Amino acid sequence: MNAYDAIIIGTGQAGPALAERLAKTGMRVAIIERGKFGGTCVNNGCTPTKTLVASAYVARLARRAAEYGVDISGPVKVDPVRVKARKDALVQRSTRGLEKWLRSLENVTVYTGHARFLDSHTVRVGTETLNGKRIFINVGGRPFVPNMPGLDRVPYLTNESMMDIDFLPEHLIVVGGSYVGLEFGQMYRRFGSRVTIVEMGPRLTGREDPEVSDALRDILAAEDIEIRLNAECLALEPTGDGILMRLDCVDGAPSATATHVLLAVGRVPNTDDLGLREAGIEVDALGYIKVDDTLRTSVESVYALGDCNGRGAFTHTAWNDYEIVADNLLSGANRKVSDRIPIYGLFTDPPLGRVGMSEAEARRAGRKLLIGRMPMTQVSRAREKGETQGFMKVLVDADSQQILGAAILGVGGDEVVHSLVDAMYARLPYTVVQHGVRIHPTVSELIPTLLGELTPAA
Numbered sequence: 001m002n003a004y005d006a007i008i009i010g011t012g013q014a015g016p017a018l019a020e021r022l023a024k025t026g027m028r029v030a031i032i033e034r035g036k037f038g039g040t041c042v043n044n045g046c047t048p049t050k051t052l053v054a055s056a057y058v059a060r061l062a063r064r065a066a067e068y069g070v071d072i073s074g075p076v077k078v079d080p081v082r083v084k085a086r087k088d089a090l091v092q093r094s095t096r097g098l099e100k101w102l103r104s105l106e107n108v109t110v111y112t113g114h115a116r117f118l119d120s121h122t123v124r125v126g127t128e129t130l131n132g133k134r135i136f137i138n139v140g141g142r143p144f145v146p147n148m149p150g151l152d153r154v155p156y157l158t159n160e161s162m163m164d165i166d167f168l169p170e171h172l173i174v175v176g177g178s179y180v181g182l183e184f185g186q187m188y189r190r191f192g193s194r195v196t197i198v199e200m201g202p203r204l205t206g207r208e209d210p211e212v213s214d215a216l217r218d219i220l221a222a223e224d225i226e227i228r229l230n231a232e233c234l235a236l237e238p239t240g241d242g243i244l245m246r247l248d249c250v251d252g253a254p255s256a257t258a259t260h261v262l263l264a265v266g267r268v269p270n271t272d273d274l275g276l277r278e279a280g281i282e283v284d285a286l287g288y289i290k291v292d293d294t295l296r297t298s299v300e301s302v303y304a305l306g307d308c309n310g311r312g313a314f315t316h317t318a319w320n321d322y323e324i325v326a327d328n329l330l331s332g333a334n335r336k337v338s339d340r341i342p343i344y345g346l347f348t349d350p351p352l353g354r355v356g357m358s359e360a361e362a363r364r365a366g367r368k369l370l371i372g373r374m375p376m377t378q379v380s381r382a383r384e385k386g387e388t389q390g391f392m393k394v395l396v397d398a399d400s401q402q403i404l405g406a407a408i409l410g411v412g413g414d415e416v417v418h419s420l421v422d423a424m425y426a427r428l429p430y431t432v433v434q435h436g437v438r439i440h441p442t443v444s445e446l447i448p449t450l451l452g453e454l455t456p457a458a
Contacts, residue, residue, distance in 0.1 A: 002128065004028045004109075004133070006136065007123055008138060009139055010138035012138050013306060013319050014321050014325075015306075017319070017326075018136060019102065020108070023107035030111060033099075037096075039138075043091060044160040048090070048091050049159070052087055059190050084165070113125045114273070117281070123135065134301050134302070136304075137271075139308050140270055141307040144263075146263070148175075154236045156263055159262075168191050170259040171194040173243070173245055174264055176263065176264035176265040176266070180264040183346070186223065186225065189224065200230070212352065219390070220348075234246065239257060243257065243261050269310070271287050279302065282298040289310070294325070295324060305321035306321055311337050316344075324337060350390050351409075353406075353408040353413040354406070362395055367397055369395055369404075370457070372393065372455070373450075374393075379446050381441045382411050392406070392410065392416075392450055394447075398456065402427055402429060404424075412444075416447070430454075
């Protein structure tokens with residue numbers, strides 16, 4: 001049996017950084033990976049999708065060149081083979097570099113294979129049995145495949161298998177009108193596919209406020225993406241030239257035919273085959289590992305970080321999980337997950353930057369609100385760039401004057417939103433941000449103006 005001070009299962013965002021930090025203290029660390037090094041973000045999440053989004057943005061911008069007084073002779077053509085090759089090169093550089101780095105670390109041993117608990121301190125990997133004083137689970141998640149009638153009779157794609165295609169679907173149906181579905185839908189429309197987005201709910205991105213959903217729908221519709229809402233009783237069946245999806249929609253025909261179907265209906269944690277029961281590690285009804293505010297599981301010596309703990313589904317939350325665990329264990333800190341302010345982005349074009357509460361969440365919490373709104377048409381930087389879709393919205397607590405949340409849907413929104421988050425962590429009154437001076441011409445310079453036009457919520 002190989003004895004270690006720490007065993008880390010998974011090489012997503014949290015695992016490798018934690019391995020290095022523990023090893024630097026002299027601990028003997030084992031890190032285990034059963035697939036590709038880097039986890040979801042590097043292999044089929046942030047890195048590849050945002051690389052593809054960048055190619056799609058260039059294609060769209062090239063088609064608009066005449067608006068900027070630039071003459072591009074002939075039609076704009078997208079070569080999907082070259083687009084994929086660019087994406088693959090970036091991914092391979094990251095995964096290979098990560099593996100090489102991990103194998104070079106002093107006090108770290110890398111194991112490849114599937115890990116399974118034998119008990120709360122013992123893990124088997126292939127023919128090896130490892131014992132650890134502490135074990136850290138960082139196994140991520142995978143696409144959820146619903147029990148949809150007819151799904152077993154037709155080929156379908158997920159966000160993972162989409163990474164392998166080097167062709168343009170003639171007509172792509174995207175099942176799911178949230179973040180993954182909208183990014184892929186817009187991306188492939190810009191590449192040249194006909195796209196239909198099918199959402200079971202009454203609006204896109206149901207967790208956002210309705211005005212965000214409506215604006216996103218308008219942005220996508222302007223690019224000739226068909227949106228089908230209230231689509232219930234979905235069923236699939238093969239046809240002579242593709243796939244038929246039966247719908248039950250308030251608007252539109254009761255069915256749609258396409259050449260390819262992408263399922264973008266959520267994710268599930270990779271916890272079902274780890275032997276968690278043998279270790280006494282509790283999970284919730286959806287399979288997420290139950291953790292406390294310090295990311296400790298129901299077993300004192302075992303922690304869960306990243307997507308598998310249900311406390312965040314982003315690369316940046318996984319990294320913050322690592323920081324919380326490492327600082328608490330090694331620096332005597334008292335960091336907690338509950339201190340984290342939600343912040344994330346939707347990388348459509350234009351992007352959505354979101355921080356803190358939505359208006360609906362703030363109202364449910366009984367907050368007395370001040371709200372500021374500004375269309376991007378009033379932002380000179382957006383007008384200069386010819387990208388005026390979207391709006392900015394900020395929420396302030398009328399009693400404490402602290403910023404509660406913001407939604408910035410517009411050019412640079414994924415970056416501009418960060419100009420608010422530090423003030424939120426510091427619990428500063430909004431007037432501190434309002435009175436600050438910003439660079440002109442930028443999108444961020446309008447944040448003080450936005451805060452100067454707050455009005456009480458009705």
